[in-house]
Amino acid sequence: MDVISEAVEDLRIGQVYGRRAEVPATFAGRFEACDGVGFHVLLRGEGWLMSEDAAPMRMRAGDVAVVPHGAAHGFGPDPCALAALPPAPTGFQDAPPEPMPVDMICGIYRLERGGSIHPFLRSLPGLLLIASDARMAALAALLTEDLDRPREGMLVNQRALVDLVLVHALRLWHAEHRATDPAWDALTDPGIAAALREIHDSPEAPWTVDRLSRTAGMSRTAFTRRFTALVGEPPMAYLIGRRLHRGAQLLRETDAPLAAIARRVGYATEFAFAGAFRREFGVAPGRFRRLTEPLLLRDAG
Incomplete structure:
Protein backbone atom coordinates (compact mmCIF):
# COMPACT_ATOMS: atom_id res chain seq x y z
CA MET A 1 0.00 0.00 0.00
CA ARG A 178 12.47 4.79 8.67
CA ALA A 179 14.13 2.97 11.55
CA THR A 180 12.41 4.87 14.36
CA ASP A 181 9.21 6.21 12.77
CA PRO A 182 7.44 3.82 10.36
CA ALA A 183 5.37 5.39 7.62
CA TRP A 184 2.21 4.58 9.53
CA ASP A 185 1.90 2.27 12.53
CA ALA A 186 -1.16 0.60 11.02
CA LEU A 187 1.00 -0.78 8.21
CA THR A 188 3.36 -2.52 10.63
CA ASP A 189 0.57 -4.89 11.69
CA PRO A 190 0.16 -7.56 8.96
CA GLY A 191 -3.52 -8.15 9.65
CA ILE A 192 -4.55 -4.50 9.75
CA ALA A 193 -2.38 -3.76 6.71
CA ALA A 194 -4.16 -6.53 4.79
CA ALA A 195 -7.57 -5.08 5.66
CA LEU A 196 -6.45 -1.58 4.68
CA ARG A 197 -5.19 -2.81 1.31
CA GLU A 198 -8.56 -4.42 0.58
CA ILE A 199 -10.45 -1.26 1.54
CA HIS A 200 -8.22 0.97 -0.59
CA ASP A 201 -8.11 -1.39 -3.57
CA SER A 202 -11.85 -2.08 -3.62
CA PRO A 203 -13.82 0.47 -1.57
CA GLU A 204 -16.96 -0.42 -3.53
CA ALA A 205 -16.97 -4.05 -2.30
CA PRO A 206 -19.69 -5.04 0.21
CA TRP A 207 -17.34 -5.02 3.19
CA THR A 208 -18.50 -5.86 6.69
CA VAL A 209 -16.55 -6.03 9.94
CA ASP A 210 -16.81 -9.84 9.81
CA ARG A 211 -15.41 -10.00 6.29
CA LEU A 212 -12.57 -7.58 7.06
CA SER A 213 -11.67 -9.42 10.26
CA ARG A 214 -11.39 -12.67 8.28
CA THR A 215 -9.09 -10.88 5.83
CA ALA A 216 -6.98 -9.79 8.79
CA GLY A 217 -6.99 -13.31 10.27
CA MET A 218 -8.42 -12.06 13.56
CA SER A 219 -11.60 -12.36 15.58
CA ARG A 220 -14.15 -9.62 15.04
CA THR A 221 -13.59 -8.17 18.52
CA ALA A 222 -9.79 -8.26 18.35
CA PHE A 223 -9.81 -6.82 14.83
CA THR A 224 -12.10 -3.92 15.73
CA ARG A 225 -10.05 -3.08 18.80
CA ARG A 226 -6.71 -3.30 16.99
CA PHE A 227 -7.91 -1.42 13.88
CA THR A 228 -9.35 1.43 15.95
CA ALA A 229 -6.19 1.75 18.03
CA LEU A 230 -3.84 1.88 15.02
CA VAL A 231 -5.96 3.76 12.49
CA GLY A 232 -7.76 6.11 14.83
CA GLU A 233 -11.35 5.17 14.00
CA PRO A 234 -13.46 1.98 13.72
CA PRO A 235 -13.30 -0.11 10.53
CA MET A 236 -16.68 0.86 9.08
CA ALA A 237 -16.16 4.57 9.80
CA TYR A 238 -12.83 4.36 7.97
CA LEU A 239 -14.45 2.50 5.05
CA ILE A 240 -17.18 5.13 4.71
CA GLY A 241 -14.55 7.87 4.76
CA ARG A 242 -12.56 6.13 2.00
CA ARG A 243 -15.68 5.75 -0.13
CA LEU A 244 -16.69 9.38 0.26
CA HIS A 245 -13.18 10.73 -0.36
CA ARG A 246 -13.00 8.66 -3.53
CA GLY A 247 -16.39 9.99 -4.54
CA ALA A 248 -15.20 13.54 -3.93
CA GLN A 249 -12.16 12.93 -6.14
CA LEU A 250 -14.38 11.63 -8.93
CA LEU A 251 -16.69 14.63 -8.61
CA ARG A 252 -13.73 16.98 -8.84
CA GLU A 253 -11.77 15.23 -11.57
CA THR A 254 -14.46 13.74 -13.85
CA ASP A 255 -17.82 14.65 -15.33
CA ALA A 256 -19.29 11.23 -14.53
CA PRO A 257 -22.99 11.27 -13.53
CA LEU A 258 -23.77 11.09 -9.83
CA ALA A 259 -25.40 7.65 -10.17
CA ALA A 260 -22.25 6.23 -11.79
CA ILE A 261 -20.01 7.70 -9.09
CA ALA A 262 -22.28 6.29 -6.39
CA ARG A 263 -21.93 2.76 -7.82
CA ARG A 264 -18.15 3.10 -8.20
CA VAL A 265 -17.75 3.84 -4.49
CA GLY A 266 -20.12 1.23 -3.12
CA TYR A 267 -23.53 2.93 -2.86
CA ALA A 268 -26.61 1.28 -4.34
CA THR A 269 -28.28 4.57 -5.27
CA GLU A 270 -27.24 8.16 -5.87
CA PHE A 271 -29.64 9.21 -3.08
CA ALA A 272 -27.83 7.09 -0.48
CA PHE A 273 -24.49 8.45 -1.69
CA ALA A 274 -25.75 12.05 -1.68
CA GLY A 275 -27.02 11.76 1.90
CA ALA A 276 -23.75 10.31 3.19
CA PHE A 277 -21.76 12.85 1.18
CA ARG A 278 -23.68 15.78 2.64
CA ARG A 279 -23.05 14.51 6.18
CA GLU A 280 -19.30 14.26 5.49
CA PHE A 281 -18.70 17.44 3.48
CA GLY A 282 -21.59 19.70 4.49
CA VAL A 283 -22.78 20.23 0.92
CA ALA A 284 -24.59 18.20 -1.72
CA PRO A 285 -22.40 16.44 -4.32
CA GLY A 286 -23.52 18.71 -7.16
CA ARG A 287 -22.71 21.84 -5.21
CA PHE A 288 -19.37 20.37 -4.12
CA ARG A 289 -18.50 19.78 -7.78
CA ARG A 290 -19.25 23.41 -8.64
CA LEU A 291 -17.48 24.87 -5.60
CA THR A 292 -14.27 22.90 -6.13
CA GLU A 293 -13.64 23.94 -9.72
CA PRO A 294 -9.91 24.71 -9.88
CA LEU A 295 -8.69 28.17 -8.85
CA LEU A 296 -5.54 29.95 -9.98
CA LEU A 297 -2.80 29.34 -7.46
CA ARG A 298 -1.59 32.93 -7.36
CA ASP A 299 -5.01 34.27 -6.33
CA ALA A 300 -4.75 33.14 -2.70
CA GLY A 301 -2.40 31.64 -0.19
Whole structure:
Protein backbone atom coordinates (compact mmCIF):
# COMPACT_ATOMS: atom_id res chain seq x y z
CA MET A 1 0.00 0.00 0.00
CA ASP A 2 1.51 3.31 -1.14
CA VAL A 3 0.52 5.41 1.85
CA ILE A 4 2.14 8.65 0.61
CA SER A 5 0.22 8.48 -2.67
CA GLU A 6 -3.00 7.74 -0.81
CA ALA A 7 -2.47 10.69 1.53
CA VAL A 8 -1.69 13.20 -1.24
CA GLU A 9 -4.55 11.99 -3.43
CA ASP A 10 -6.92 12.67 -0.52
CA LEU A 11 -5.75 16.29 -0.46
CA ARG A 12 -6.79 16.84 -4.07
CA ILE A 13 -10.42 17.21 -3.03
CA GLY A 14 -9.46 20.63 -1.64
CA GLN A 15 -7.96 23.70 -3.24
CA VAL A 16 -4.24 23.94 -3.90
CA TYR A 17 -2.46 27.26 -3.57
CA GLY A 18 1.13 28.35 -3.94
CA ARG A 19 3.00 31.61 -3.61
CA ARG A 20 6.45 33.10 -3.32
CA ALA A 21 7.38 35.34 -0.39
CA GLU A 22 10.45 37.59 -0.38
CA VAL A 23 10.77 39.33 2.98
CA PRO A 24 13.32 41.28 5.06
CA ALA A 25 15.74 39.47 7.35
CA THR A 26 13.68 40.79 10.29
CA PHE A 27 10.45 39.15 9.07
CA ALA A 28 8.52 37.30 11.79
CA GLY A 29 5.05 35.81 11.42
CA ARG A 30 2.64 33.23 12.80
CA PHE A 31 0.56 31.02 10.51
CA GLU A 32 -2.70 30.02 12.20
CA ALA A 33 -3.99 26.45 12.31
CA CYS A 34 -6.09 25.43 9.33
CA ASP A 35 -7.87 22.44 7.82
CA GLY A 36 -5.21 21.33 5.40
CA VAL A 37 -1.55 20.58 4.76
CA GLY A 38 1.22 22.99 3.84
CA PHE A 39 4.93 23.42 3.24
CA HIS A 40 7.61 26.12 3.00
CA VAL A 41 10.82 25.80 0.98
CA LEU A 42 13.48 28.30 2.01
CA LEU A 43 15.27 29.44 -1.16
CA ARG A 44 17.48 32.08 0.43
CA GLY A 45 18.31 33.25 3.94
CA GLU A 46 17.78 31.56 7.28
CA GLY A 47 15.56 31.76 10.35
CA TRP A 48 13.77 29.76 13.02
CA LEU A 49 10.64 27.63 12.90
CA MET A 50 8.32 27.76 15.89
CA SER A 51 5.43 25.50 16.87
CA GLU A 52 3.27 24.88 19.92
CA ASP A 53 4.62 21.40 20.68
CA ALA A 54 8.35 21.45 19.91
CA ALA A 55 11.45 23.53 20.56
CA PRO A 56 12.35 26.11 17.87
CA MET A 57 14.23 24.63 14.90
CA ARG A 58 16.89 26.39 12.83
CA MET A 59 15.93 26.59 9.12
CA ARG A 60 18.58 27.27 6.50
CA ALA A 61 18.48 27.86 2.75
CA GLY A 62 17.38 24.69 0.98
CA ASP A 63 15.46 23.30 3.96
CA VAL A 64 11.79 22.33 3.71
CA ALA A 65 9.22 22.72 6.48
CA VAL A 66 6.11 20.53 6.17
CA VAL A 67 2.94 21.04 8.22
CA PRO A 68 1.24 17.61 7.83
CA HIS A 69 -2.08 18.38 9.49
CA GLY A 70 -2.49 22.14 9.59
CA ALA A 71 -0.93 22.93 12.97
CA ALA A 72 -0.19 26.54 13.89
CA HIS A 73 3.44 27.45 13.29
CA GLY A 74 5.68 30.45 12.74
CA PHE A 75 8.92 31.74 11.24
CA GLY A 76 11.23 34.44 12.51
CA PRO A 77 14.85 35.63 12.75
CA ASP A 78 15.24 34.44 16.35
CA PRO A 79 13.81 31.58 18.44
CA CYS A 80 10.78 32.58 20.51
CA ALA A 81 7.39 31.37 21.70
CA LEU A 82 4.88 30.89 18.88
CA ALA A 83 2.37 33.16 20.64
CA ALA A 84 4.91 36.02 20.60
CA LEU A 85 4.86 36.22 16.78
CA PRO A 86 2.48 38.58 14.95
CA PRO A 87 0.06 37.10 12.39
CA ALA A 88 1.77 36.49 9.05
CA PRO A 89 0.30 38.25 6.00
CA THR A 90 -1.75 36.02 3.72
CA GLY A 91 -2.80 36.19 0.09
CA PHE A 92 -0.81 37.17 -2.98
CA GLN A 93 1.96 39.72 -2.40
CA ASP A 94 3.52 41.88 -5.12
CA ALA A 95 7.19 41.11 -5.76
CA PRO A 96 9.53 43.58 -4.03
CA PRO A 97 11.52 45.99 -6.27
CA GLU A 98 14.79 44.28 -5.33
CA PRO A 99 15.74 40.86 -3.88
CA MET A 100 15.09 40.43 -0.16
CA PRO A 101 17.37 38.55 2.29
CA VAL A 102 14.75 35.87 2.93
CA ASP A 103 13.05 34.16 0.00
CA MET A 104 10.69 31.20 0.22
CA ILE A 105 7.94 29.44 -1.68
CA CYS A 106 4.87 28.15 0.13
CA GLY A 107 2.28 25.59 -0.86
CA ILE A 108 -0.97 24.66 0.86
CA TYR A 109 -3.86 22.28 0.35
CA ARG A 110 -7.00 23.72 1.97
CA LEU A 111 -9.86 21.36 2.80
CA GLU A 112 -12.40 24.16 3.13
CA ARG A 113 -15.25 22.08 1.74
CA GLY A 114 -14.99 19.38 4.39
CA GLY A 115 -13.16 16.10 4.28
CA SER A 116 -10.39 14.93 6.55
CA ILE A 117 -6.62 14.55 6.49
CA HIS A 118 -5.32 11.01 5.96
CA PRO A 119 -4.37 9.17 9.20
CA PHE A 120 -0.79 8.80 7.92
CA LEU A 121 -0.38 12.59 7.88
CA ARG A 122 -2.17 12.95 11.22
CA SER A 123 0.29 10.47 12.74
CA LEU A 124 3.28 12.72 11.95
CA PRO A 125 4.59 15.51 14.21
CA GLY A 126 2.90 18.88 13.73
CA LEU A 127 5.94 20.46 12.06
CA LEU A 128 8.66 18.65 10.09
CA LEU A 129 12.03 20.18 9.17
CA ILE A 130 13.63 18.35 6.26
CA ALA A 131 17.04 18.88 4.65
CA SER A 132 16.79 19.31 0.90
CA ASP A 133 18.59 17.39 -1.85
CA ALA A 134 19.27 17.99 -5.54
CA ARG A 135 15.85 16.73 -6.62
CA MET A 136 14.03 19.00 -4.17
CA ALA A 137 16.12 21.95 -5.33
CA ALA A 138 15.13 21.23 -8.93
CA LEU A 139 11.42 20.94 -8.05
CA ALA A 140 11.55 24.16 -6.04
CA ALA A 141 13.20 25.95 -8.96
CA LEU A 142 10.48 24.78 -11.36
CA LEU A 143 7.68 25.83 -9.00
CA THR A 144 9.33 29.20 -8.37
CA GLU A 145 9.60 29.86 -12.10
CA ASP A 146 5.94 29.05 -12.67
CA LEU A 147 4.83 31.23 -9.76
CA ASP A 148 6.90 34.13 -11.11
CA ARG A 149 5.85 33.81 -14.77
CA PRO A 150 2.15 32.97 -15.25
CA ARG A 151 1.55 31.38 -18.65
CA GLU A 152 -0.54 28.80 -20.47
CA GLY A 153 -0.88 25.57 -18.57
CA MET A 154 0.12 27.15 -15.25
CA LEU A 155 -2.87 25.79 -13.36
CA VAL A 156 -2.15 22.14 -14.16
CA ASN A 157 1.60 22.63 -13.91
CA GLN A 158 1.56 24.33 -10.51
CA ARG A 159 -0.82 21.80 -8.98
CA ALA A 160 1.45 19.00 -10.20
CA LEU A 161 4.58 20.73 -8.88
CA VAL A 162 3.01 21.34 -5.46
CA ASP A 163 2.16 17.62 -5.36
CA LEU A 164 5.71 16.69 -6.32
CA VAL A 165 7.31 18.94 -3.69
CA LEU A 166 5.11 17.49 -0.94
CA VAL A 167 5.61 13.88 -2.07
CA HIS A 168 9.38 14.27 -2.25
CA ALA A 169 9.51 15.98 1.15
CA LEU A 170 7.57 13.09 2.70
CA ARG A 171 9.88 10.59 1.00
CA LEU A 172 12.91 12.37 2.45
CA TRP A 173 11.35 12.38 5.92
CA HIS A 174 10.47 8.70 5.72
CA ALA A 175 13.95 7.76 4.47
CA GLU A 176 15.58 9.61 7.37
CA HIS A 177 13.24 8.26 10.05
CA ARG A 178 12.47 4.79 8.67
CA ALA A 179 14.13 2.97 11.55
CA THR A 180 12.41 4.87 14.36
CA ASP A 181 9.21 6.21 12.77
CA PRO A 182 7.44 3.82 10.36
CA ALA A 183 5.37 5.39 7.62
CA TRP A 184 2.21 4.58 9.53
CA ASP A 185 1.90 2.27 12.53
CA ALA A 186 -1.16 0.60 11.02
CA LEU A 187 1.00 -0.78 8.21
CA THR A 188 3.36 -2.52 10.63
CA ASP A 189 0.57 -4.89 11.69
CA PRO A 190 0.16 -7.56 8.96
CA GLY A 191 -3.52 -8.15 9.65
CA ILE A 192 -4.55 -4.50 9.75
CA ALA A 193 -2.38 -3.76 6.71
CA ALA A 194 -4.16 -6.53 4.79
CA ALA A 195 -7.57 -5.08 5.66
CA LEU A 196 -6.45 -1.58 4.68
CA ARG A 197 -5.19 -2.81 1.31
CA GLU A 198 -8.56 -4.42 0.58
CA ILE A 199 -10.45 -1.26 1.54
CA HIS A 200 -8.22 0.97 -0.59
CA ASP A 201 -8.11 -1.39 -3.57
CA SER A 202 -11.85 -2.08 -3.62
CA PRO A 203 -13.82 0.47 -1.57
CA GLU A 204 -16.96 -0.42 -3.53
CA ALA A 205 -16.97 -4.05 -2.30
CA PRO A 206 -19.69 -5.04 0.21
CA TRP A 207 -17.34 -5.02 3.19
CA THR A 208 -18.50 -5.86 6.69
CA VAL A 209 -16.55 -6.03 9.94
CA ASP A 210 -16.81 -9.84 9.81
CA ARG A 211 -15.41 -10.00 6.29
CA LEU A 212 -12.57 -7.58 7.06
CA SER A 213 -11.67 -9.42 10.26
CA ARG A 214 -11.39 -12.67 8.28
CA THR A 215 -9.09 -10.88 5.83
CA ALA A 216 -6.98 -9.79 8.79
CA GLY A 217 -6.99 -13.31 10.27
CA MET A 218 -8.42 -12.06 13.56
CA SER A 219 -11.60 -12.36 15.58
CA ARG A 220 -14.15 -9.62 15.04
CA THR A 221 -13.59 -8.17 18.52
CA ALA A 222 -9.79 -8.26 18.35
CA PHE A 223 -9.81 -6.82 14.83
CA THR A 224 -12.10 -3.92 15.73
CA ARG A 225 -10.05 -3.08 18.80
CA ARG A 226 -6.71 -3.30 16.99
CA PHE A 227 -7.91 -1.42 13.88
CA THR A 228 -9.35 1.43 15.95
CA ALA A 229 -6.19 1.75 18.03
CA LEU A 230 -3.84 1.88 15.02
CA VAL A 231 -5.96 3.76 12.49
CA GLY A 232 -7.76 6.11 14.83
CA GLU A 233 -11.35 5.17 14.00
CA PRO A 234 -13.46 1.98 13.72
CA PRO A 235 -13.30 -0.11 10.53
CA MET A 236 -16.68 0.86 9.08
CA ALA A 237 -16.16 4.57 9.80
CA TYR A 238 -12.83 4.36 7.97
CA LEU A 239 -14.45 2.50 5.05
CA ILE A 240 -17.18 5.13 4.71
CA GLY A 241 -14.55 7.87 4.76
CA ARG A 242 -12.56 6.13 2.00
CA ARG A 243 -15.68 5.75 -0.13
CA LEU A 244 -16.69 9.38 0.26
CA HIS A 245 -13.18 10.73 -0.36
CA ARG A 246 -13.00 8.66 -3.53
CA GLY A 247 -16.39 9.99 -4.54
CA ALA A 248 -15.20 13.54 -3.93
CA GLN A 249 -12.16 12.93 -6.14
CA LEU A 250 -14.38 11.63 -8.93
CA LEU A 251 -16.69 14.63 -8.61
CA ARG A 252 -13.73 16.98 -8.84
CA GLU A 253 -11.77 15.23 -11.57
CA THR A 254 -14.46 13.74 -13.85
CA ASP A 255 -17.82 14.65 -15.33
CA ALA A 256 -19.29 11.23 -14.53
CA PRO A 257 -22.99 11.27 -13.53
CA LEU A 258 -23.77 11.09 -9.83
CA ALA A 259 -25.40 7.65 -10.17
CA ALA A 260 -22.25 6.23 -11.79
CA ILE A 261 -20.01 7.70 -9.09
CA ALA A 262 -22.28 6.29 -6.39
CA ARG A 263 -21.93 2.76 -7.82
CA ARG A 264 -18.15 3.10 -8.20
CA VAL A 265 -17.75 3.84 -4.49
CA GLY A 266 -20.12 1.23 -3.12
CA TYR A 267 -23.53 2.93 -2.86
CA ALA A 268 -26.61 1.28 -4.34
CA THR A 269 -28.28 4.57 -5.27
CA GLU A 270 -27.24 8.16 -5.87
CA PHE A 271 -29.64 9.21 -3.08
CA ALA A 272 -27.83 7.09 -0.48
CA PHE A 273 -24.49 8.45 -1.69
CA ALA A 274 -25.75 12.05 -1.68
CA GLY A 275 -27.02 11.76 1.90
CA ALA A 276 -23.75 10.31 3.19
CA PHE A 277 -21.76 12.85 1.18
CA ARG A 278 -23.68 15.78 2.64
CA ARG A 279 -23.05 14.51 6.18
CA GLU A 280 -19.30 14.26 5.49
CA PHE A 281 -18.70 17.44 3.48
CA GLY A 282 -21.59 19.70 4.49
CA VAL A 283 -22.78 20.23 0.92
CA ALA A 284 -24.59 18.20 -1.72
CA PRO A 285 -22.40 16.44 -4.32
CA GLY A 286 -23.52 18.71 -7.16
CA ARG A 287 -22.71 21.84 -5.21
CA PHE A 288 -19.37 20.37 -4.12
CA ARG A 289 -18.50 19.78 -7.78
CA ARG A 290 -19.25 23.41 -8.64
CA LEU A 291 -17.48 24.87 -5.60
CA THR A 292 -14.27 22.90 -6.13
CA GLU A 293 -13.64 23.94 -9.72
CA PRO A 294 -9.91 24.71 -9.88
CA LEU A 295 -8.69 28.17 -8.85
CA LEU A 296 -5.54 29.95 -9.98
CA LEU A 297 -2.80 29.34 -7.46
CA ARG A 298 -1.59 32.93 -7.36
CA ASP A 299 -5.01 34.27 -6.33
CA ALA A 300 -4.75 33.14 -2.70
CA GLY A 301 -2.40 31.64 -0.19
